[in-house]
Amino acid sequence: xxxxxxxxxxxxxxxxxxxxxxxxxxxxxxxxxxxxxxxxxxxxxxxxxxxxxxxxxxxxxxxxxxxxxxxxxxxxxxxxxxxxxxxxxxxxxxxxxxxxxxxxxxxxxxxxxxxxxxxxxxxxxxxxxxxxxxxxxxxxxxxxxxxxxxxxxxxxxxxxxxxxxxxxxxxxxxxxxxxxxxxxxxxxxxxxxxxxxxxxxxxxxxxxxxxxxxxxxxxxxxxxxxxxxxxxxxxxxxxxxxxxxxxxxxxxxxxxxxxxxxxxxxxxxxxxxxxxxxxxxxxxxxxxxxxxxxxxxxxxxxxxxxxxxxxxxxxxxxxxxxxxxxxxx
Amino acid sequence: xxxxxxxxxxxxxxxxxxxxxxxxxxxxxxxxxxxxxxxxxxxxxxxxxxxxxxxxxxxxxxxxxxxxxxxxxxxxxxxxxxxxxxxxxxxxxxxxxxxxxxxxxxxxxxxxxxxxxxxxxxxxxxxxxxxxxxxxxxxxxxxxxxxxxxxxxxxxxxxxxxxxxxxxxxxxxxxxxxxxxxxxxxxxxxxxxxxxxxxxxxxxxxxxxxxxxxxxxxxxxxxxxxxxxxxxxxxxxxxxxxxxxxxxxxxxxxxxxxxxxxxxxxxxxxxxxxxxxxxxxxxxxxxxxxxxxxxxxxxxxxxx
Numbered sequence: 001x002x003x004x005x006x007x008x009x010x011x012x013x014x015x016x017x018x019x020x021x022x023x024x025x026x027x028x029x030x031x032x033x034x035x036x037x038x039x040x041x042x043x044x045x046x047x048x049x050x051x052x053x054x055x056x057x058x059x060x061x062x063x064x065x066x067x068x069x070x071x072x073x074x075x076x077x078x079x080x081x082x083x084x085x086x087x088x089x090x091x092x093x094x095x096x097x098x099x100x101x102x103x104x105x106x107x108x109x110x111x112x113x114x115x116x117x118x119x120x121x122x123x124x125x126x127x128x129x130x131x132x133x134x135x136x137x138x139x140x141x142x143x144x145x146x147x148x149x150x151x152x153x154x155x156x157x158x159x160x161x162x163x164x165x166x167x168x169x170x171x172x173x174x175x176x177x178x179x180x181x182x183x184x185x186x187x188x189x190x191x192x193x194x195x196x197x198x199x200x201x202x203x204x205x206x207x208x209x210x211x212x213x214x215x216x217x218x219x220x221x222x223x224x225x226x227x228x229x230x231x232x233x234x235x236x237x238x239x240x241x242x243x244x245x246x247x248x249x250x251x252x253x254x255x256x257x258x259x260x261x262x263x264x265x266x267x268x269x270x271x272x273x274x275x276x277x278x279x280x281x282x283x284x285x286x287x288x289x290x291x292x293x294x295x296x297x298x299x300x301x302x303x304x305x306x307x308x309x310x311x312x313x314x315x316x317x318x319x320x321x322x323x324x325x326x327x328x329x
Numbered sequence: 330x331x332x333x334x335x336x337x338x339x340x341x342x343x344x345x346x347x348x349x350x351x352x353x354x355x356x357x358x359x360x361x362x363x364x365x366x367x368x369x370x371x372x373x374x375x376x377x378x379x380x381x382x383x384x385x386x387x388x389x390x391x392x393x394x395x396x397x398x399x400x401x402x403x404x405x406x407x408x409x410x411x412x413x414x415x416x417x418x419x420x421x422x423x424x425x426x427x428x429x430x431x432x433x434x435x436x437x438x439x440x441x442x443x444x445x446x447x448x449x450x451x452x453x454x455x456x457x458x459x460x461x462x463x464x465x466x467x468x469x470x471x472x473x474x475x476x477x478x479x480x481x482x483x484x485x486x487x488x489x490x491x492x493x494x495x496x497x498x499x500x501x502x503x504x505x506x507x508x509x510x511x512x513x514x515x516x517x518x519x520x521x522x523x524x525x526x527x528x529x530x531x532x533x534x535x536x537x538x539x540x541x542x543x544x545x546x547x548x549x550x551x552x553x554x555x556x557x558x559x560x561x562x563x564x565x566x567x568x569x570x571x572x573x574x575x576x577x578x579x580x581x582x583x584x585x586x587x588x589x590x591x592x593x594x595x596x597x598x599x600x601x602x603x604x605x606x607x608x609x610x611x612x613x614x615x616x617x618x619x620x621x622x623x624x625x626x627x628x629x630x631x632x633x
Contacts, residue, residue, distance in 0.1 A: 019353055019408050026404035037403055038610035039442040041453050043490050069493050070503050089504055299447075300495050303454040307491075310434070310455065314462025317427050317623070 047094035056224035058233035073275035112227035113265030123158035130248035252286035360402035361601035367395025450494030463619035474520035485510030486605030518581030527587030540579025
């Protein structure tokens with residue numbers, strides 16, 4: 001046994017021993033210091049500080065200065081009712097103003113589905129998902145997981161509207177007026193159902209897995225959606241701070257994960273049948289929102305030069321290898 | 330051919346890919362594959378199994394093993410890149426030196442990204458260029474077509490991220506980039522099977538079985554689960570018809586059965602890396618896999 005170990009040592013040499021020791025030391029340092037050596041490289045959504053309040057108007061001029069990010073979407077897959085996937089991409093912009101985060105979503109949708117009055121009608125909708133501040137790890141973007149909850153802001157087009165009278169949908173129906181208007185006779189309202197209360201078109205929700213989605217104790221998310229020229233534009237807004245550990249918190253100089261979902265009601269999308277994204281990174285910058293053009297040309301030129309320079313090395317190597325292979329033949 | 334002339338050729342034929350980095354690269358491939366299966370696939374899907382409370386203990390054990398594999402893979406990635414760089418440098422030819430330089434530049438970009446020096450898009454662009462440069466450097470052999478598909482998929486999917494990071498709105502062209510990137514990714518196993526030329530009934534039976542199973546799964550309700558996993562782990566949105574994924578699965582299986590065992594390490598690293606920009610750990614796996622493919626070509630003096 002000792003002989004075979006010595007032979008292996010001779011064969012592998014000191015490099016192997018040093019390398020193995022290095023692996024163990026690095027793994028130990030990562031484990032004990034909890035410093036992750038890897039850094040995210042996926043899509044980044046930057047939220048700069050606006051110099052004026054964008055409000056809930058999706059047409060505010062502030063949004064023209066915020067850089068959009070196109071986030072790819074896919075059908076929801078993880079649980080029933082699965083499906084969706086009719087919206088391939090959502091364009092997202094974000095800014096903050098005086099301690100409030102504003103996020104604007106925009107996506108193509110030829111029809112404005114703003115009613116869910118009849119059983120066969122489904123409203124257009126959109127949602128934004130963040131990890132809860134108490135999450136110990138990056139949660140599953142599918143409604144989170146135990147120990148890593150998610151905070152979801154859910155906007156519905158039908159919540160923007162006043163509830164229609166039954167006779168508008170069913171002209172030949174005869175409806176008796178309800179004699180009482182107090183909450184006792186409107187059980188959902190009496191129970192505090194946010195949809196029945198309809199104080200905001202956006203519900204603030206929390207979840208820790210499928211089947212656990214529930215309204216948060218704080219309903220502080222505001223929102224407004226406008227359908228124009230075959231597109232929905234929806235603005236979400238919420239103050240940075242949140243007392244509930246199940247909610248997300250924000251602040252200048254911080255990063256968090258964010259995912260998006262979109263429902264197209266005319267395609268019968270509702271519940272889990274929706275278009276969803278992966279998590280991307282939301283970076284909230286303390287810097288002011290750039291004033292004029294969105295491009296930072298020095299960085300653009302540097303990045304392009306870096307890309308081209310390294311690509312030329314690769315092409316030269318490719319040519320070198322090709323020539324070498326031809327000579328070898 | 331004389332005996333003197335045959336000697337270097339025989340030596341080159343006996344040479345495994347990057348012999349000094351071999352042990353670390355193989356260990357990295359095992360750890361990264363375990364991390365892919367247990368962390369990125371297993372733990373993210375198992376939490377949705379309805380009967381999970383009854384399976385909580387095995388789930389906890391598998392998650393712990395997956396976390397350990399991720400920890401080990403991160404440490405191994407650093408050491409493997411170091412071993413590859415020193416090996417490339419010590420080969421004494423231009424190709425080896427360039428691999429060493431590209432790996433060193435990647436290490437610098439990953440460190441700069443981690444330390445948040447400069448805008449992230451700078452390091453995203455550098456990583457994208459490094460990976461396409463390494464893929465280009467590995468061209469010239471039989472793997473030229475699949476490597477071209479790999480590089481094209483990386484350029485399109487990663488380019489979609491970088492363009493937006495630079496402040497440009499890709500608009501409708503962005504969607505085409507995603508679709509074409511997906512098409513290039515699906516063409517990769519097709520090109521692989523043309524390059525590897527699998528022989529024997531067994532390989533084609535396995536390929537057919539993989540294609541049929543994938544086709545059935547993609548067309549049924551579980552197709553959404555597969556699309557979800559490809560989006561999360563490979564960066565593919567599953568936007569093309571199910572038929573294309575079935576063909577890709579079949580040809581991919583046939584290719585894997587046809588390649589030499591030595592090629593499994595770089596292939597495993599590239600699969601675990603996925604396509605497009607995700608994080609510096611997955612980019613490191615792509616850099617290591619491609620660098621190993623470049624170093625698999627013997628130095629010029631030994632081929633002539």
